[in-house]
Amino acid sequence: MRTLLIVDDEIGITDEVKSFFEEEGYQVFTADTAKEGIQIVSQVRPDVLLLDMKLPDMSGLNVLQIAKAISPATKVIVNTGYVDQAIIDEAAKMGRDVFLQKPFDLMVLWEEVDKLFRQTPGPPQS
Amino acid sequence: MTMLSFSQMLAFIFGIVLTIPVYELLRRWLTPILTRVSRKKHADYQKLLKDASRSMSKIENLAHLFSLVVHFLTFRVGIRQVAIFTRRKDAEGFWLANQRGYEKNFLEYQMDDNHPLVQWLHEKKQILDVQLVADQKLTPSKQLDMRASKIRTMIETMKDFDAVCAIPSFFGSELKNILFLGRKKSEQRYTRDDWELFYNLAQEAAVAIENANLFDETKQKKNELKIINDQLEYSKSKLIKALQETERANKQLQDAQAQLIHEQKMATLGRLAASVGHEVNNPLTILSMNVSRAILKFRKDPTLKVADIMDVFQKMEQNISRIKAVVNTLTGLLKKSEKGKFEPLSLKLVLEETLPLVQFQTYLENLTGTEVAFEIPQSIPLVRGDLERLQEVFLNLFINAYHAMVGKRNRQITVKAERASDEEGFVAVHFSDNGMGMTEEIQKKIFNYAYTTKPPGKGSGMGLYMCKYIIELHGGTIRVNSTLGVGTTFILTLPIHAEPVAKHLLQKQD
Numbered sequence A: 001m002r003t004l005l006i007v008d009d010e011i012g013i014t015d016e017v018k019s020f021f022e023e024e025g026y027q028v029f030t031a032d033t034a035k036e037g038i039q040i041v042s043q044v045r046p047d048v049l050l051l052d053m054k055l056p057d058m059s060g061l062n063v064l065q066i067a068k069a070i071s072p073a074t075k076v077i078v079n080t081g082y083v084d085q086a087i088i089d090e091a092a093k094m095g096r097d098v099f100l101q102k103p104f105d106l107m108v109l110w111e112e113v114d115k116l117f118r119q120t121p122g123p124p125q126s
Numbered sequence B: 001m002t003m004l005s006f007s008q009m010l011a012f013i014f015g016i017v018l019t020i021p022v023y024e025l026l027r028r029w030l031t032p033i034l035t036r037v038s039r040k041k042h043a044d045y046q047k048l049l050k051d052a053s054r055s056m057s058k059i060e061n062l063a064h065l066f067s068l069v070v071h072f073l074t075f076r077v078g079i080r081q082v083a084i085f086t087r088r089k090d091a092e093g094f095w096l097a098n099q100r101g102y103e104k105n106f107l108e109y110q111m112d113d114n115h116p117l118v119q120w121l122h123e124k125k126q127i128l129d130v131q132l133v134a135d136q137k138l139t140p141s142k143q144l145d146m147r148a149s150k151i152r153t154m155i156e157t158m159k160d161f162d163a164v165c166a167i168p169s170f171f172g173s174e175l176k177n178i179l180f181l182g183r184k185k186s187e188q189r190y191t192r193d194d195w196e197l198f199y200n201l202a203q204e205a206a207v208a209i210e211n212a213n214l215f216d217e218t219k220q221k222k223n224e225l226k227i228i229n230d231q232l233e234y235s236k237s238k239l240i241k242a243l244q245e246t247e248r249a250n251k252q253l254q255d256a257q258a259q260l261i262h263e264q265k266m267a268t269l270g271r272l273a274a275s276v277g278h279e280v281n282n283p284l285t286i287l288s289m290n291v292s293r294a295i296l297k298f299r300k301d302p303t304l305k306v307a308d309i310m311d312v313f314q315k316m317e318q319n320i321s322r323i324k325a326v327v328n329t330l331t332g333l334l335k336k337s338e339k340g341k342f343e344p345l346s347l348k349l350v351l352e353e354t355l356p357l358v359q360f361q362t363y364l365e366n367l368t369g370t371e372v373a374f375e376i377p378q379s380i381p382l383v384r385g386d387l388e389r390l391q392e393v394f395l396n397l398f399i400n401a402y403h404a405m406v407g408k409r410n411r412q413i414t415v416k417a418e419r420a421s422d423e424e425g426f427v428a429v430h431f432s433d434n435g436m437g438m439t440e441e442i443q444k445k446i447f448n449y450a451y452t453t454k455p456p457g458k459g460s461g462m463g464l465y466m467c468k469y470i471i472e473l474h475g476g477t478i479r480v481n482s483t484l485g486v487g488t489t490f491i492l493t494l495p496i497h498a499e500p501v502a503k504h505l506l507q508k509q510d
Helices: A011-023 A034-044 A060-070 A085-094 A106-118 B006-058 B062-076 B116-124 B130-134 B148-160 B192-300 B306-339 B347-364 B387-404 B440-445 B463-473 B500-509
Strands: A003-007 A027-031 A048-052 A075-080 A098-101 B082-087 B094-100 B165-171 B174-181 B343-345 B371-375 B383-385 B412-419 B426-433 B478-483 B487-495
Touching (some): A003 A011, A003 A034, A011 A106, A027 A034, A034 A060, A048 A060, A048 A106, A060 A075, A085 A098, A098 A106, B062 B094, B062 B174, B094 B174, B116 B165, B116 B174, B192 B387, B343 B347, B343 B387, B347 B371, B383 B387, B383 B487, B463 B478
Parallel strands (some): A048 A075, A075 A098
Antiparallel strands (some): B082 B094, B165 B174, B478 B487
8 A cells, every 4th residue: 555644733724634545455653843754754765755844843844854764665755835045945955756736736746646657666756 | 976067957857857747747647546446346346245135136046045155256256265154043152154265064063152253244244354353452342351262263264264354244233244355366456345245245145045034944944834725735634534424324224124123024914924823724624624524524424414514514613713813813913013103002902912922923933931910900000102103012021031931940930010109190111021031231221223142143132222212202211120130020001091181181180
């Protein structure tokens, strides 16, 4: 089964994503803090990580870095509601696979996640 | 002796008798000629004096003047040696001004005021004949005590200069110059006419010399004045330049201040924009997800009734309200920022409205996990202030507090408001944190322009400076109380917004 981890402090978002993807047959994990998120990454090694750049206890960039270190196979989709070009560039350098600007649609998210699974393993997308 | 014959004796007597009338005739014939000759000589001398006088009056240069006198006497009058001594302005005594006809150069020769010659000439006011001195036939003098030593000195000096006479040159009653004249080239003796000529020449020379002196002085004074004038002009131009520099610097300062305010405004707007980005995009995301889910549900089961997915619509409504609230606040804030005027404000609301902005900022810097407590009683009156500016102040204070508490456990910020105890008509707001605190030194400087305790690049040092500027603009005060290692409290005062009516009543009560 495809596993997906979403790390976002907005409960409204995690609830919707969880409900949706579970209906599509994914196993979904959620975390609303960076710490929790990292923990789950190391435990579960999810296929896809949906990561909010702005988290209460740690910078999303840090989480990205750690996640890529712990679980290199995990594909990472970063998202943010705030356009900070520096963070966006930094995330790209750190090897995120996809960048989404909030607000994004469930359909868009679903398509991006699916694309990641259709990809052959290779270097991260730019 | 042989006896003269009678005829010889007669001839002799006759000759003698004749000689007398002949002599008389001769005399009568010669005298006019002789007189004419002497008168001519006298006239010549007069002409000489006139010529000399005219030449001297034309010369302005002192050195040339001395040279002229000396040349005149040696060439036109024909004297072998001439030396002039003159009294200098800045020194005592008489110094050699010019000489001619001598083998030796008497450059530094000096006669001081006590020299017997000087004293004699000054007293007698006449030409001194060296012969008289040598023959000790000097006229007795009341003032001068003509002892042998003095006479010897006089002779020695005149001998030095091969002088036949010493001529004094007076300007008024002051002895200004002394001329030494040697023998005539023609070896003739000096006549009374000569003495007269020389004496008059000497007096005229004194006048000419004084004039030349004055002329020199005037020229010098003119030069000095010009130098002073030039210096003044230079100083003036420097002053003008300095003034211009000051004006320029002043303008630069004003520009810098305007820039600063603008940047702060931009920063605030930036923060607001960031707030928008976050505060609005999250609910929008949820909203869009709500809509997606509803659509999917309907696609899967077209028979679905609205009642079945009412929960989705309710969630949508909630999020729409959330967005609306954020937009309203931000619009209100942005509207205010255009005018920047003072109006009645509720401290509580302003502070509470600032907090989300703070929380966003601190999220970016991983500074959350802090407890913020507001202790603002309802009885606190409205304050008079500029909403946007005050928000900047509070934002700054909050963020500073956050930064101070990095690394600490149980981080807490308390904002307390009360009526100022020491100031009538003001509200005091206490911003306390339990961060690292500040030293006495830092406390003194913390409001200074461009003073920061952060590492380079992290802090501009302008935050608290702007806070102070803004609070003082409001008519309030801001100060800091801090204990190193324990925490910091910023205390600021803001004026209470007094209603005109109430003020009027208060006045009446007085």
